[in-house]
Amino acid sequence: MDVEMSSGVISELSVSFVHPDGRKVGGRIWIGRPEVVDDLESRCPVGLDGLHERLGPISGNDTLQALLLAVRFVASLLRDFQERGGKVLLVEDDEPVDLRAYFGSLIG
DSSP: OOHHHHHOEEEEEEEEEEOTTSOEEEEEEEEEOOEEEETTEEEEOEEEETTBSOOOOEEESSHHHHHHHHHHHHHHHHHHHHHTTOEEEETTTOOBOOHHHHHGGGTO
16 A cells, blocks of 8 residues: 555645756645554655655654654755755745745755
């Protein structure tokens, strides 16, 4: 079963990714519900659909750590995309997404 479907998406934003070469792709940034794997591990599914087609879940010692590490991981991938000249736009009006408003200092 797909991790995203079994866990449920708890947060998402529909966006467009504009690559440095000008190619524009519809996408979605999402975080799934963290789940306990066992006494020592929890996992949180994440996705950057349209940018990275298949990301594995992020692991932590508990569901809070897994969730927070997942948010950091997504922020890191988005920051890297922007640093390479990519843009993240709102679907509704093609305005740039203020990723600092979402991720604070994790974006830089």
